[in-house]
Amino acid sequence: MKMSKLFVQTLREFPSDAEVISHKLLIRAGYIRKLAMGVYNYLPLMWRVIRKIENIIREEMDKAGAQELLMPFVQPKELWEESGRWGAYGGELMRLKDRHGREMCLGPTHEEIITSIARDGLKSYKQLPVNLYQIQSKFRDERRPRFGLLRGREFIMKDAYSFGTSQEELEKEYQNMWNAYTKIFKRCGLDTKAVQSDSGAIGGSVSHEFMVITDTDAGENDVFYCECDYAANSNHAVSVLEETNTAGSWKEAQILDTPNTHSIDELCEFLKIPATVIVKTLVYIIDKKPVLALIRADRQVEETKLMNSVGGNDIRIATSGEIEEMMSINGYDAEKGFIGPDGLKEYNGYPVTVVADETVKNMKNFVIGINKKDKHGVGYNWEKDIKLPEIVTDIRLTEAGDKCPVCGKPLKVTRGIEVGNIFQLGTKYSKPMNAVYLDRNGKSQPYIMGCYGIGVTRTAAAAIEAHHDEHGIIWPLSIAPYHAVVIPVSTKDELQMKVANDLYQTLLKHGVEVVIDDRDERAGVKFKDADLIGFPYRITVGKTITDGLVEFKERNSDELKNIKPEDAAEIVITAVHELVK
Numbered sequence: 140m141k142m143s144k145l146f147v148q149t150l151r152e153f154p155s156d157a158e159v160i161s162h163k164l165l166i167r168a169g170y171i172r173k174l175a176m177g178v179y180n181y182l183p184l185m186w187r188v189i190r191k192i193e194n195i196i197r198e199e200m201d202k203a204g205a206q207e208l209l210m211p212f213v214q215p216k217e218l219w220e221e222s223g224r225w226g227a228y229g230g231e232l233m234r235l236k237d238r239h240g241r242e243m244c245l246g247p248t249h250e251e252i253i254t255s256i257a258r259d260g261l262k263s264y265k266q267l268p269v270n271l272y273q274i275q276s277k278f279r280d281e282r283r284p285r286f287g288l289l290r291g292r293e294f295i296m297k298d299a300y301s302f303g304t305s306q307e308e309l310e311k312e313y314q315n316m317w318n319a320y321t322k323i324f325k326r327c328g329l330d331t332k333a334v335q336s337d338s339g340a341i342g343g344s345v346s347h348e349f350m351v352i353t354d355t356d357a358g359e360n361d362v363f364y365c366e367c368d369y370a371a372n373s374n375h376a377v378s379v380l381e382e383t384n385t386a387g388s389w390k391e392a393q394i395l396d397t398p399n400t401h402s403i404d405e406l407c408e409f410l411k412i413p414a415t416v417i418v419k420t421l422v423y424i425i426d427k428k429p430v431l432a433l434i435r436a437d438r439q440v441e442e443t444k445l446m447n448s449v450g451g452n453d454i455r456i457a458t459s460g461e462i463e464e465m466m467s468i469n470g471y472d473a474e475k476g477f478i479g480p481d482g483l484k485e486y487n488g489y490p491v492t493v494v495a496d497e498t499v500k501n502m503k504n505f506v507i508g509i510n511k512k513d514k515h516g517v518g519y520n521w522e523k524d525i526k527l528p529e530i531v532t533d534i535r536l537t538e539a540g541d542k543c544p545v546c547g548k549p550l551k552v553t554r555g556i557e558v559g560n561i562f563q564l565g566t567k568y569s570k571p572m573n574a575v576y577l578d579r580n581g582k583s584q585p586y587i588m589g590c591y592g593i594g595v596t597r598t599a600a601a602a603i604e605a606h607h608d609e610h611g612i613i614w615p616l617s618i619a620p621y622h623a624v625v626i627p628v629s630t631k632d633e634l635q636m637k638v639a640n641d642l643y644q645t646l647l648k649h650g651v652e653v654v655i656d657d658r659d660e661r662a663g664v665k666f667k668d669a670d671l672i673g674f675p676y677r678i679t680v681g682k683t684i685t686d687g688l689v690e691f692k693e694r695n696s697d698e699l700k701n702i703k704p705e706d707a708a709e710i711v712i713t714a715v716h717e718l719v720k
């Protein structure tokens with residue numbers, strides 16, 4: 140490819156609306172252009188990167204025994220009603236109507252469709268297990284599309300689904316996919332960590348996410364990990380509960396005036412007590428229903444855990460208006476800071492559910508809100524003064540330094556970008572959708588399913604987050620849009636042009652994807668663009684060619700070598716051939 144013909148416009152400046160480096164670099168280096176919020180054009184350089192990632196995925200999925208197919212992007216409502224997700228899937232599901240008024244959606248994921256394909260085609264145990272996958276665009280009307288390709292609304296995903304006859308078979312396929320994922324990300328030049336995670340709207344019980352560890356804002360997930368193998372997303376991380384022996388010194392339960400103590404800090408200050416003596420009450424709305432979360436006040440609630448404890452799909456903290464309304468419906472007039480579980484019965488037409496974190500269970504002589512403005516109950520004890528909620532479970536956010544649930548050592552925390560995940564779904568879709576096969580005894584059984592996703596476009600962006608410097612992108616060779624660039628310093632110099640062209644032809648002949656920068660530009664401009672775009676190898680043909688030498692530079696090193704053109708070609712050709720193996 141000639142640089143003069145390559146469809147790319149690099150920009151001098153970073154775009155002003157991009158927050159993370161992968162987004163900034165993809166725009167500036169001319170890989171993507173925004174079409175609408177969270178929707179991007181993948182320009183030729185980007186498309187080459189995407190295809191490379193897709194091909195690595197294809198090769199490893201095929202090797203692992205999976206079969207590729209392609210399902211429609213637009214999906215009928217009826218299948219989503221069968222699975223029960225038409226109602227359950229939140230605002231991310233982009234719903235639309237055709238000219239006949241039939242309701243459809245843009246596929247955010249394909250469990251329903253693949254399950255319908257399976258039930259039509261996989262009728263006997265003899266056909267199982269099977270793993271089917273596709274690589275395709277998805278659409279999710281994300282609440283906060285941001286960070287460019289890391290969280291788009293339209294993005295490309297590889298999604299695979301396995302069908303089997305037993306939990307054992309599922310676990311075997313799960314491991315098989317785990318191994319394939321490990322190879323895929325390694326081949327893409329990414330170090331990943333497999334961490335336990337929450338299964339979310341997709342459902343199922345066991346799941347792992349493959350995270351690219353990064354200490355930047357681009358890592359939207361907190362990952363807790365330990366020296367032993369334990370690693371989990373914060374929405375799933377657990378720790379050994381440490382009992383604190385703090386208890387209030389009140390002899391008996393009483394109500395104290397605590398004016399203007401709207402925050403835990405203010406209450407601690409006013410009563411001269413540590414936060415560990417206070418039971419904090421938070422008001423949430425989960426799928427329209429009121430839920431109170433009780434937790435020892437030195438800890439935070441983990442919202443996904445709380446949501447799962449009541450089996451919800453959508454969670455948010457209640458507004459002060461809603462709290463006020465809840466108070467008046469139940470005959471109180473307290474505001475934030477004074478809320479407590481006692482006496483709150485209903486809201487929004489639903490009974491109030493109370494969930495207590497394990498931290499509150501053994502608390503004694505504690506302080507708690509009693510729904511009276513400027514007052515708190517102190518010296519309270521469970522059962523004697525107030526009923527312990529029926530649901531007592533782990534809803535707390537794990538914190539760095541908490542004890543590892545496996546080995547007891549202190550947990551560490553870091554940030555990660557989720558590039559892929561694997562789920563054991565079980566019969567979550569096959570049962571409601573009546574997707575069955577006949578077993579050995581001629582009896583109908585629902586498939587035991589798994590699903591396995593990789594964010595293709597997110598993987599490309601994550602590779603940039605992991606590999607870049609102040610000059611631009613440093614692509615791993617395996618997913619770079621081109622392997623090398625040949626730069627003649629002066630296009631007017633005949634010898635330079637001849638050597639550059641010969642090199643270019645030699646590289647092409649040996650299967651190297653190479654660009655020759657034939658533009659009549661200053662060398663500095665060419666170098667800048669080469670660094671920004673991120674060609675893994677740069678061969679510059681300049682004045683030293685009169686001594687028979689070219690300048691050879693790898694993008695991920697500062698070293699400049701003056702070597703013979705044929706030696707430079709040899710290094711690149713060998714590296715590219717190594718890749719194929």
Ligand code: ATP
Nearest residue numbers: 288289290291294296557558559560592593594597
């Ligand atoms: P997240 O928690 O980041 O929203 P998810 O749990 O919704 O991800 P899945 O539904 O399991 O993700 O999708 C499989 C893969 O698709 C994810 O591992 C991720 O790599 C990718 N992915 C999900 N949402 C997006 C998005 N909005 N933009 C780009 N890639 C995405």
Ligand code: MG
Nearest residue numbers: 231279281339
């Ligand atoms: Mg999501």
